[in-house]
Amino acid sequence: MLYLTDDVGLLPFFLPLGIIGFYRYLWYFIRVIAYLVYKPRRPKANPTYVPEEDVTIIVPTIDAGDEFKIAARSWLKCRPKEIVIITETKMRGPLEELANEVDPTRIRVLTVPKANKRLQMVEGINATNTEILVFADDDAIWKPTMLDYILACFEDLKMGGVGTSQTVHAVDPKGHQTVWEILAGFRLTSRNIEIAASTHIDGGICCLSGRTAAYRTLILKDPAFQYCFTNDLWRGKYPLNSGDDKFLTRWMHSHGWNTYAQVCKEAELFSTFKNNWRFVKQVLRWTRNTWRSDFRSLFTERYIWHRHPYVAFTMVDKIFNPLTLLAGPILVGVFASIQEKKSANALPPWNIAVSYICWLLVTRALKLIPHFLRRPQDIWVIPFWLIFNYYFAIMKIYALFTLHVTAWGTRAGVGTELAADIKRQGDEADAAANADVKIEMDHLQHSNDKEMQQQYAMQQEQIQNYYQDQPHSQMPARGRPGDPFWHAQDDQQERLVQS
Secondary structure (H helix, E strand, O other): OHHHHHHOOOHHHHHHHHHHHHHHHHHHHHHHHHHHHOOOOOOOOOOOOOHHHHEEEEEEOOOOOHHHHHHHHHHHOOOOOEEEEEEEHHHHHHHHHHHHHHOOOOEEEEEEOOOOHHHHHHHHHHOOOOOEEEEEOOOOEOOOOHHHHHHHHOOOOOEEEEEEEEEEOOOOOOOOOOHHHHHHHHHHHHHHHHHHHHHHHHOOOOOOOOOEEEEEHHHHOOHHHHHHHHOOEEOOOEEOOOOHHHHHHHHHHHOOOEEEEEOOHHHEEEEOOOOOOHHHHHHHHHHHHHHHHHHHHHHHHOHHHHHOHHHHHHHHHHHHHHHHHHHHHHHHHHHHHHHHHHOOOOOOHHHHHHHHHHHHHHHHHHHOHHHHHHOHHHHHHHHHHHHHHHHHHHHHHHHHOOOOOOOOOOOOOOOOOOHHHHHHHHHHHHHHHHHHHHHHHHHHHHOOOHHHHHHHHHHHHHHHHHHHOOOHHHOOOOOOOOOOOOOOOHHHHHHHHHO
16 A cells, blocks of 8 residues: 555655554554453452442432333342432322332332432432442343442442443343444443453543442532532533533542442443434434543543543544544545556556455454454444444534533433522422411411401410419419410510500
Protein backbone atom coordinates (compact mmCIF):
# COMPACT_ATOMS: atom_id res chain seq x y z
CA MET A 1 0.00 0.00 0.00
CA LEU A 2 2.86 2.38 0.77
CA TYR A 3 4.34 1.55 -2.64
CA LEU A 4 1.05 2.29 -4.38
CA THR A 5 0.49 5.58 -2.57
CA ASP A 6 4.05 6.66 -3.37
CA ASP A 7 3.47 5.73 -6.99
CA VAL A 8 0.61 8.23 -7.31
CA GLY A 9 2.34 10.92 -5.26
CA LEU A 10 0.08 10.62 -2.18
CA LEU A 11 2.60 9.19 0.29
CA PRO A 12 3.09 12.52 2.19
CA PHE A 13 -0.67 12.71 2.58
CA PHE A 14 -1.36 9.12 3.62
CA LEU A 15 1.71 8.48 5.80
CA PRO A 16 0.48 10.54 8.79
CA LEU A 17 -2.87 8.79 8.56
CA GLY A 18 -1.08 5.45 8.48
CA ILE A 19 0.76 6.42 11.67
CA ILE A 20 -2.61 7.26 13.29
CA GLY A 21 -3.94 3.85 12.26
CA PHE A 22 -0.85 2.15 13.71
CA TYR A 23 -1.35 4.06 16.97
CA ARG A 24 -4.97 2.98 17.23
CA TYR A 25 -4.18 -0.71 16.79
CA LEU A 26 -1.27 -0.46 19.20
CA TRP A 27 -3.58 1.17 21.72
CA TYR A 28 -6.10 -1.67 21.27
CA PHE A 29 -3.36 -4.26 21.64
CA ILE A 30 -2.37 -2.73 25.00
CA ARG A 31 -6.01 -2.85 26.08
CA VAL A 32 -6.32 -6.53 25.16
CA ILE A 33 -3.15 -7.44 27.06
CA ALA A 34 -4.43 -5.63 30.16
CA TYR A 35 -7.77 -7.42 29.81
CA LEU A 36 -6.06 -10.82 29.62
CA VAL A 37 -3.93 -10.28 32.74
CA TYR A 38 -6.74 -8.65 34.75
CA LYS A 39 -7.95 -10.60 37.81
CA PRO A 40 -11.18 -10.02 39.78
CA ARG A 41 -11.19 -9.83 43.56
CA ARG A 42 -12.30 -13.02 45.28
CA PRO A 43 -14.44 -13.19 48.45
CA LYS A 44 -12.68 -13.90 51.74
CA ALA A 45 -13.51 -16.87 53.96
CA ASN A 46 -14.50 -14.45 56.75
CA PRO A 47 -15.66 -11.30 54.97
CA THR A 48 -16.16 -7.93 56.64
CA TYR A 49 -19.53 -7.48 54.96
CA VAL A 50 -22.25 -10.09 54.43
CA PRO A 51 -25.35 -9.57 52.26
CA GLU A 52 -27.86 -10.52 54.97
CA GLU A 53 -26.74 -7.68 57.24
CA ASP A 54 -24.99 -5.10 55.08
CA VAL A 55 -26.73 -4.79 51.70
CA THR A 56 -29.86 -2.98 50.54
CA ILE A 57 -30.86 -3.17 46.89
CA ILE A 58 -32.44 0.02 45.51
CA VAL A 59 -34.55 -0.24 42.35
CA PRO A 60 -35.93 2.98 40.81
CA THR A 61 -38.65 2.10 38.29
CA ILE A 62 -41.92 3.30 36.80
CA ASP A 63 -43.17 0.47 34.61
CA ALA A 64 -41.82 -2.86 35.87
CA GLY A 65 -43.46 -5.96 34.42
CA ASP A 66 -43.00 -9.70 34.55
CA GLU A 67 -39.26 -9.31 33.96
CA PHE A 68 -39.12 -7.62 37.37
CA LYS A 69 -40.29 -10.80 39.08
CA ILE A 70 -37.53 -12.77 37.37
CA ALA A 71 -34.94 -10.18 38.37
CA ALA A 72 -36.22 -9.83 41.95
CA ARG A 73 -36.07 -13.59 42.54
CA SER A 74 -32.47 -13.57 41.32
CA TRP A 75 -31.64 -10.73 43.77
CA LEU A 76 -33.21 -12.62 46.67
CA LYS A 77 -30.98 -15.61 45.94
CA CYS A 78 -28.06 -13.30 46.74
CA ARG A 79 -29.48 -12.89 50.28
CA PRO A 80 -29.73 -9.08 50.65
CA LYS A 81 -31.14 -7.61 53.84
CA GLU A 82 -33.80 -5.70 51.94
CA ILE A 83 -35.00 -4.61 48.50
CA VAL A 84 -36.47 -1.12 48.17
CA ILE A 85 -38.54 -0.27 45.09
CA ILE A 86 -39.09 3.42 44.39
CA THR A 87 -41.76 4.44 41.91
CA GLU A 88 -44.15 7.33 41.28
CA THR A 89 -47.28 7.62 43.42
CA LYS A 90 -49.75 6.41 40.79
CA MET A 91 -47.76 3.18 40.27
CA ARG A 92 -47.62 2.19 43.93
CA GLY A 93 -50.48 -0.33 43.68
CA PRO A 94 -49.17 -2.33 40.70
CA LEU A 95 -45.64 -2.38 42.14
CA GLU A 96 -46.85 -3.57 45.54
CA GLU A 97 -48.75 -6.38 43.83
CA LEU A 98 -45.58 -7.44 42.03
CA ALA A 99 -43.55 -7.21 45.25
CA ASN A 100 -46.11 -9.27 47.16
CA GLU A 101 -45.97 -11.98 44.52
CA VAL A 102 -42.22 -12.29 45.03
CA ASP A 103 -41.56 -11.69 48.75
CA PRO A 104 -43.56 -9.13 50.75
CA THR A 105 -41.33 -9.56 53.81
CA ARG A 106 -38.11 -8.37 52.14
CA ILE A 107 -39.41 -6.03 49.42
CA ARG A 108 -41.01 -2.68 50.21
CA VAL A 109 -42.29 0.02 47.88
CA LEU A 110 -41.73 3.76 48.32
CA THR A 111 -43.00 6.58 46.12
CA VAL A 112 -42.11 10.04 44.86
CA PRO A 113 -44.63 12.58 43.46
CA LYS A 114 -43.46 12.28 39.86
CA ALA A 115 -41.22 9.92 37.91
CA ASN A 116 -37.62 11.13 38.08
CA LYS A 117 -34.83 8.61 38.41
CA ARG A 118 -32.48 10.78 40.45
CA LEU A 119 -35.22 11.77 42.87
CA GLN A 120 -36.21 8.10 43.20
CA MET A 121 -32.61 7.14 43.86
CA VAL A 122 -32.25 9.73 46.62
CA GLU A 123 -35.48 8.50 48.21
CA GLY A 124 -34.02 5.00 48.24
CA ILE A 125 -30.69 6.20 49.62
CA ASN A 126 -32.39 7.92 52.54
CA ALA A 127 -34.43 4.79 53.27
CA THR A 128 -31.28 2.65 53.48
CA ASN A 129 -29.84 1.64 56.85
CA THR A 130 -27.11 -0.76 55.71
CA GLU A 131 -23.42 -0.13 55.08
CA ILE A 132 -23.65 -0.92 51.36
CA LEU A 133 -26.37 -0.11 48.85
CA VAL A 134 -26.69 -1.50 45.34
CA PHE A 135 -28.56 0.25 42.55
CA ALA A 136 -30.13 -2.15 40.07
CA ASP A 137 -32.33 -1.84 37.01
CA ASP A 138 -35.68 -3.56 37.29
CA ASP A 139 -34.66 -6.09 34.60
CA ALA A 140 -31.10 -6.83 35.82
CA ILE A 141 -30.80 -10.55 36.48
CA TRP A 142 -28.02 -11.65 38.83
CA LYS A 143 -26.15 -14.83 39.53
CA PRO A 144 -26.35 -16.09 43.14
CA THR A 145 -22.70 -15.11 43.69
CA MET A 146 -23.15 -11.48 42.64
CA LEU A 147 -23.23 -9.81 46.06
CA ASP A 148 -20.43 -11.95 47.49
CA TYR A 149 -18.11 -10.80 44.70
CA ILE A 150 -19.24 -7.18 44.92
CA LEU A 151 -18.65 -7.09 48.69
CA ALA A 152 -15.17 -8.57 48.25
CA CYS A 153 -14.07 -5.22 46.80
CA PHE A 154 -15.25 -3.32 49.87
CA GLU A 155 -12.61 -5.01 52.01
CA ASP A 156 -10.61 -2.02 50.79
CA LEU A 157 -11.71 0.76 53.14
CA LYS A 158 -11.11 3.35 50.39
CA MET A 159 -13.41 1.53 47.98
CA GLY A 160 -16.36 3.76 47.12
CA GLY A 161 -18.04 2.11 44.14
CA VAL A 162 -18.03 -1.28 42.40
CA GLY A 163 -19.33 -2.22 38.96
CA THR A 164 -19.85 -5.53 37.17
CA SER A 165 -19.60 -7.16 33.78
CA GLN A 166 -22.74 -7.49 31.65
CA THR A 167 -24.33 -9.56 28.95
CA VAL A 168 -27.66 -9.60 27.10
CA HIS A 169 -30.74 -11.44 28.31
CA ALA A 170 -33.11 -12.07 25.41
CA VAL A 171 -36.58 -10.54 25.54
CA ASP A 172 -37.92 -13.62 23.78
CA PRO A 173 -38.73 -16.31 26.40
CA LYS A 174 -37.23 -18.91 24.05
CA GLY A 175 -33.87 -17.13 24.13
CA HIS A 176 -33.85 -15.96 20.53
CA GLN A 177 -32.04 -12.62 20.09
CA THR A 178 -32.82 -10.12 17.37
CA VAL A 179 -30.13 -8.29 15.43
CA TRP A 180 -30.58 -5.32 17.77
CA GLU A 181 -29.96 -7.44 20.84
CA ILE A 182 -26.88 -9.03 19.27
CA LEU A 183 -25.52 -5.57 18.48
CA ALA A 184 -26.11 -4.67 22.13
CA GLY A 185 -24.19 -7.81 23.08
CA PHE A 186 -21.25 -6.73 20.89
CA ARG A 187 -21.22 -3.35 22.63
CA LEU A 188 -21.21 -5.01 26.05
CA THR A 189 -18.31 -7.28 25.06
CA SER A 190 -16.26 -4.26 24.04
CA ARG A 191 -17.22 -2.52 27.27
CA ASN A 192 -16.25 -5.50 29.43
CA ILE A 193 -12.81 -5.53 27.81
CA GLU A 194 -12.45 -1.77 28.30
CA ILE A 195 -13.39 -1.63 32.00
CA ALA A 196 -11.28 -4.68 32.88
CA ALA A 197 -8.28 -3.12 31.14
CA SER A 198 -8.68 0.29 32.79
CA THR A 199 -9.23 -1.29 36.22
CA HIS A 200 -6.02 -3.29 35.82
CA ILE A 201 -3.91 -0.43 34.46
CA ASP A 202 -4.75 2.43 36.83
CA GLY A 203 -7.72 1.33 38.93
CA GLY A 204 -10.13 3.67 37.16
CA ILE A 205 -13.32 3.15 35.22
CA CYS A 206 -15.12 5.44 32.81
CA CYS A 207 -18.56 4.61 34.21
CA LEU A 208 -20.01 2.38 36.93
CA SER A 209 -23.02 1.28 34.92
CA GLY A 210 -26.38 1.98 36.52
CA ARG A 211 -27.68 -1.45 35.58
CA THR A 212 -25.94 -2.69 38.72
CA ALA A 213 -23.46 -0.75 40.85
CA ALA A 214 -22.69 -0.79 44.58
CA TYR A 215 -21.66 2.13 46.80
CA ARG A 216 -20.91 2.88 50.43
CA THR A 217 -24.10 4.32 51.85
CA LEU A 218 -22.35 7.01 53.87
CA ILE A 219 -21.00 8.61 50.67
CA LEU A 220 -24.43 9.00 49.13
CA LYS A 221 -26.14 10.17 52.32
CA ASP A 222 -23.90 13.23 52.31
CA PRO A 223 -26.21 16.27 51.90
CA ALA A 224 -23.65 17.86 49.57
CA PHE A 225 -23.86 14.87 47.25
CA GLN A 226 -27.66 14.81 47.28
CA TYR A 227 -27.87 18.53 46.57
CA CYS A 228 -25.49 18.32 43.59
CA PHE A 229 -27.10 15.11 42.34
CA THR A 230 -30.62 16.54 42.26
CA ASN A 231 -29.60 20.00 41.00
CA ASP A 232 -27.45 18.80 38.09
CA LEU A 233 -27.71 21.12 35.08
CA TRP A 234 -25.95 21.01 31.75
CA ARG A 235 -24.52 24.46 30.94
CA GLY A 236 -26.43 25.81 33.92
CA LYS A 237 -29.90 25.51 32.35
CA TYR A 238 -30.69 22.03 31.01
CA PRO A 239 -31.85 19.62 33.78
CA LEU A 240 -30.16 16.22 33.79
CA ASN A 241 -32.13 13.17 34.87
CA SER A 242 -30.36 10.39 32.98
CA GLY A 243 -26.60 10.06 33.27
CA ASP A 244 -26.91 9.34 36.97
CA ASP A 245 -24.28 6.58 36.78
CA LYS A 246 -21.83 8.96 35.13
CA PHE A 247 -22.40 11.50 37.92
CA LEU A 248 -21.85 8.87 40.62
CA THR A 249 -18.62 7.70 38.99
CA ARG A 250 -17.27 11.24 38.73
CA TRP A 251 -18.19 11.85 42.38
CA MET A 252 -16.06 8.85 43.39
CA HIS A 253 -13.13 10.18 41.36
CA SER A 254 -13.41 13.75 42.64
CA HIS A 255 -13.79 12.80 46.31
CA GLY A 256 -10.88 10.40 46.61
CA TRP A 257 -12.77 7.10 46.61
CA ASN A 258 -11.55 4.05 44.71
CA THR A 259 -13.60 2.19 42.11
CA TYR A 260 -13.39 -1.34 40.79
CA ALA A 261 -14.97 -3.43 38.05
CA GLN A 262 -15.64 -7.10 38.80
CA VAL A 263 -15.34 -8.66 35.33
CA CYS A 264 -15.95 -12.36 35.88
CA LYS A 265 -18.70 -14.94 35.45
CA GLU A 266 -19.56 -14.88 39.15
CA ALA A 267 -20.37 -11.14 39.02
CA GLU A 268 -21.99 -11.04 35.61
CA LEU A 269 -25.47 -9.61 35.19
CA PHE A 270 -27.98 -10.29 32.44
CA SER A 271 -30.01 -7.34 31.18
CA THR A 272 -32.67 -6.91 28.52
CA PHE A 273 -32.32 -4.37 25.72
CA LYS A 274 -34.76 -3.00 23.20
CA ASN A 275 -35.20 -5.72 20.58
CA ASN A 276 -36.19 -3.31 17.83
CA TRP A 277 -35.10 0.01 16.31
CA ARG A 278 -35.78 1.77 19.64
CA PHE A 279 -32.40 0.42 20.72
CA VAL A 280 -30.94 3.23 18.59
CA LYS A 281 -32.76 5.81 20.74
CA GLN A 282 -31.22 4.24 23.85
CA VAL A 283 -27.78 4.48 22.29
CA LEU A 284 -28.35 8.13 21.42
CA ARG A 285 -29.21 8.95 25.05
CA TRP A 286 -26.14 7.07 26.32
CA THR A 287 -23.95 8.86 23.76
CA ARG A 288 -25.11 12.30 24.88
CA ASN A 289 -24.50 11.32 28.50
CA THR A 290 -20.98 10.18 27.60
CA TRP A 291 -20.15 13.44 25.82
CA ARG A 292 -21.40 15.57 28.71
CA SER A 293 -19.70 13.50 31.40
CA ASP A 294 -16.38 13.18 29.57
CA PHE A 295 -16.21 16.92 28.94
CA ARG A 296 -16.80 17.55 32.62
CA SER A 297 -14.22 14.96 33.69
CA LEU A 298 -11.55 16.22 31.31
CA PHE A 299 -12.04 19.98 31.21
CA THR A 300 -14.17 21.09 34.18
CA GLU A 301 -13.42 18.85 37.15
CA ARG A 302 -10.08 17.49 35.85
CA TYR A 303 -9.51 15.06 38.77
CA ILE A 304 -9.37 12.20 36.28
CA TRP A 305 -6.03 13.40 34.84
CA HIS A 306 -3.96 12.71 37.95
CA ARG A 307 -6.07 9.99 39.56
CA HIS A 308 -6.67 7.80 36.49
CA PRO A 309 -4.56 9.03 33.54
CA TYR A 310 -5.26 5.93 31.45
CA VAL A 311 -9.02 6.50 31.73
CA ALA A 312 -8.49 10.17 30.85
CA PHE A 313 -6.54 9.15 27.77
CA THR A 314 -9.30 6.77 26.64
CA MET A 315 -11.80 9.63 26.97
CA VAL A 316 -9.65 11.82 24.74
CA ASP A 317 -9.33 8.96 22.27
CA LYS A 318 -13.13 8.60 22.10
CA ILE A 319 -13.49 12.27 21.22
CA PHE A 320 -11.55 11.78 17.99
CA ASN A 321 -12.75 8.25 17.27
CA PRO A 322 -15.73 9.24 15.04
CA LEU A 323 -13.51 11.40 12.84
CA THR A 324 -10.80 8.78 12.36
CA LEU A 325 -13.40 6.08 11.69
CA LEU A 326 -15.20 8.10 9.03
CA ALA A 327 -11.92 9.26 7.49
CA GLY A 328 -10.99 5.68 6.58
CA PRO A 329 -13.50 4.93 3.78
CA ILE A 330 -13.29 8.51 2.50
CA LEU A 331 -9.52 8.32 2.05
CA VAL A 332 -9.72 4.85 0.50
CA GLY A 333 -12.21 6.25 -2.00
CA VAL A 334 -9.89 9.18 -2.77
CA PHE A 335 -6.95 6.85 -3.26
CA ALA A 336 -8.92 4.50 -5.53
CA SER A 337 -10.07 7.29 -7.81
CA ILE A 338 -6.66 9.01 -8.07
CA GLN A 339 -4.51 5.94 -8.53
CA GLU A 340 -6.73 4.71 -11.35
CA LYS A 341 -5.91 7.88 -13.29
CA LYS A 342 -2.22 8.29 -12.45
CA SER A 343 -0.73 4.89 -11.74
CA ALA A 344 0.49 2.49 -14.37
CA ASN A 345 -0.15 -0.39 -11.99
CA ALA A 346 -3.62 0.74 -11.03
CA LEU A 347 -5.85 -1.68 -9.17
CA PRO A 348 -9.53 -1.83 -10.08
CA PRO A 349 -11.59 0.27 -7.64
CA TRP A 350 -13.76 -2.73 -6.76
CA ASN A 351 -10.59 -4.64 -5.78
CA ILE A 352 -9.56 -1.90 -3.36
CA ALA A 353 -13.09 -1.61 -1.94
CA VAL A 354 -13.47 -5.36 -1.38
CA SER A 355 -10.01 -5.61 0.21
CA TYR A 356 -10.80 -2.74 2.56
CA ILE A 357 -14.18 -4.16 3.58
CA CYS A 358 -12.67 -7.60 4.21
CA TRP A 359 -9.99 -6.01 6.38
CA LEU A 360 -12.65 -4.19 8.39
CA LEU A 361 -14.75 -7.34 8.85
CA VAL A 362 -11.79 -9.42 10.00
CA THR A 363 -10.51 -6.84 12.47
CA ARG A 364 -14.02 -6.29 13.91
CA ALA A 365 -14.49 -10.02 14.34
CA LEU A 366 -11.13 -10.38 16.13
CA LYS A 367 -12.11 -7.69 18.62
CA LEU A 368 -15.22 -9.68 19.51
CA ILE A 369 -13.60 -13.08 20.09
CA PRO A 370 -14.78 -13.22 23.76
CA HIS A 371 -18.35 -12.86 22.50
CA PHE A 372 -18.02 -15.54 19.85
CA LEU A 373 -16.55 -17.99 22.35
CA ARG A 374 -19.92 -17.81 24.08
CA ARG A 375 -22.24 -17.31 21.13
CA PRO A 376 -20.55 -18.40 17.89
CA GLN A 377 -23.93 -18.31 16.12
CA ASP A 378 -23.76 -14.49 16.15
CA ILE A 379 -20.90 -14.34 13.64
CA TRP A 380 -23.34 -13.58 10.81
CA VAL A 381 -24.13 -10.18 12.37
CA ILE A 382 -20.57 -8.87 11.80
CA PRO A 383 -21.52 -7.03 8.54
CA PHE A 384 -24.37 -5.30 10.39
CA TRP A 385 -21.95 -4.47 13.21
CA LEU A 386 -19.65 -2.81 10.69
CA ILE A 387 -22.53 -0.73 9.33
CA PHE A 388 -23.64 0.12 12.85
CA ASN A 389 -20.12 1.34 13.70
CA TYR A 390 -20.25 3.91 10.93
CA TYR A 391 -23.79 4.88 11.80
CA PHE A 392 -22.69 5.25 15.42
CA ALA A 393 -19.82 7.53 14.38
CA ILE A 394 -22.30 9.83 12.63
CA MET A 395 -24.63 9.59 15.63
CA LYS A 396 -21.83 10.67 17.98
CA ILE A 397 -21.27 13.82 15.94
CA TYR A 398 -25.01 14.50 15.90
CA ALA A 399 -25.19 13.91 19.67
CA LEU A 400 -22.33 16.37 20.19
CA PHE A 401 -24.41 19.15 18.65
CA THR A 402 -27.61 18.22 20.53
CA LEU A 403 -26.31 17.96 24.09
CA HIS A 404 -29.07 20.35 25.19
CA VAL A 405 -31.59 17.54 24.64
CA THR A 406 -31.85 15.87 28.04
CA ALA A 407 -35.15 13.98 27.79
CA TRP A 408 -35.08 10.24 28.36
CA GLY A 409 -35.87 9.45 24.73
CA THR A 410 -37.59 6.10 25.17
CA ARG A 411 -39.99 7.36 27.87
CA ALA A 412 -42.20 10.33 27.02
CA GLY A 413 -42.16 13.15 29.56
CA VAL A 414 -39.43 11.64 31.71
CA GLY A 415 -36.24 13.59 32.24
CA THR A 416 -37.51 17.06 31.40
CA GLU A 417 -37.62 18.40 34.97
CA LEU A 418 -34.91 18.90 37.56
CA ALA A 419 -35.13 16.37 40.39
CA ALA A 420 -34.81 19.09 43.03
CA ASP A 421 -37.70 21.03 41.46
CA ILE A 422 -39.99 17.99 41.66
CA LYS A 423 -38.98 17.50 45.29
CA ARG A 424 -39.61 21.16 46.03
CA GLN A 425 -43.05 21.02 44.40
CA GLY A 426 -43.93 18.00 46.50
CA ASP A 427 -42.76 19.72 49.68
CA GLU A 428 -44.75 22.83 48.82
CA ALA A 429 -47.88 20.75 48.23
CA ASP A 430 -47.42 19.07 51.60
CA ALA A 431 -46.81 22.43 53.26
CA ALA A 432 -49.96 23.84 51.68
CA ALA A 433 -52.00 20.93 53.00
CA ASN A 434 -50.53 21.38 56.47
CA ALA A 435 -51.04 25.15 56.26
CA ASP A 436 -54.78 24.58 55.89
CA VAL A 437 -54.79 22.65 59.14
CA LYS A 438 -52.79 25.35 60.92
CA ILE A 439 -55.17 28.04 59.72
CA GLU A 440 -58.10 26.09 61.13
CA MET A 441 -56.37 25.69 64.50
CA ASP A 442 -55.44 29.33 64.49
CA HIS A 443 -59.04 30.21 63.85
CA LEU A 444 -60.14 28.12 66.82
CA GLN A 445 -57.66 29.84 69.13
CA HIS A 446 -57.98 33.47 68.07
CA SER A 447 -61.34 33.99 66.42
CA ASN A 448 -63.40 36.94 67.62
CA ASP A 449 -66.56 35.27 66.45
CA LYS A 450 -69.37 35.80 68.99
CA GLU A 451 -70.35 32.13 68.85
CA MET A 452 -66.83 31.07 69.78
CA GLN A 453 -66.82 33.49 72.74
CA GLN A 454 -70.12 32.09 74.00
CA GLN A 455 -68.80 28.56 73.73
CA TYR A 456 -65.74 29.55 75.72
CA ALA A 457 -67.93 31.13 78.47
CA MET A 458 -69.96 27.94 78.76
CA GLN A 459 -66.74 25.92 79.20
CA GLN A 460 -65.64 28.26 81.97
CA GLU A 461 -68.99 27.90 83.73
CA GLN A 462 -68.70 24.11 83.61
CA ILE A 463 -65.27 24.31 85.18
CA GLN A 464 -66.56 26.56 87.95
CA ASN A 465 -69.43 24.19 88.66
CA TYR A 466 -66.94 21.34 88.86
CA TYR A 467 -64.96 23.09 91.58
CA GLN A 468 -68.06 24.07 93.51
CA ASP A 469 -69.05 20.41 93.77
CA GLN A 470 -65.66 19.46 95.24
CA PRO A 471 -64.76 19.55 98.95
CA HIS A 472 -62.95 22.81 99.74
CA SER A 473 -59.84 21.01 100.90
CA GLN A 474 -59.48 19.24 97.56
CA MET A 475 -59.78 22.32 95.40
CA PRO A 476 -56.45 23.36 93.93
CA ALA A 477 -55.59 27.03 93.97
CA ARG A 478 -56.36 28.81 90.73
CA GLY A 479 -53.37 29.31 88.52
CA ARG A 480 -51.20 26.74 90.32
CA PRO A 481 -49.58 23.74 88.62
CA GLY A 482 -51.82 21.33 90.46
CA ASP A 483 -54.95 22.75 88.84
CA PRO A 484 -55.87 20.48 85.87
CA PHE A 485 -57.85 23.20 84.10
CA TRP A 486 -56.32 26.57 84.79
CA HIS A 487 -53.05 28.26 83.94
CA ALA A 488 -51.68 31.76 84.04
CA GLN A 489 -53.43 32.93 80.86
CA ASP A 490 -56.90 31.79 81.90
CA ASP A 491 -57.56 34.83 84.09
CA GLN A 492 -56.94 37.12 81.16
CA GLN A 493 -59.20 35.09 78.89
CA GLU A 494 -61.99 35.08 81.47
CA ARG A 495 -61.84 38.83 82.00
CA LEU A 496 -61.93 39.30 78.19
CA VAL A 497 -65.09 37.21 77.86
CA GLN A 498 -66.86 38.88 80.81
CA SER A 499 -66.21 42.31 79.34
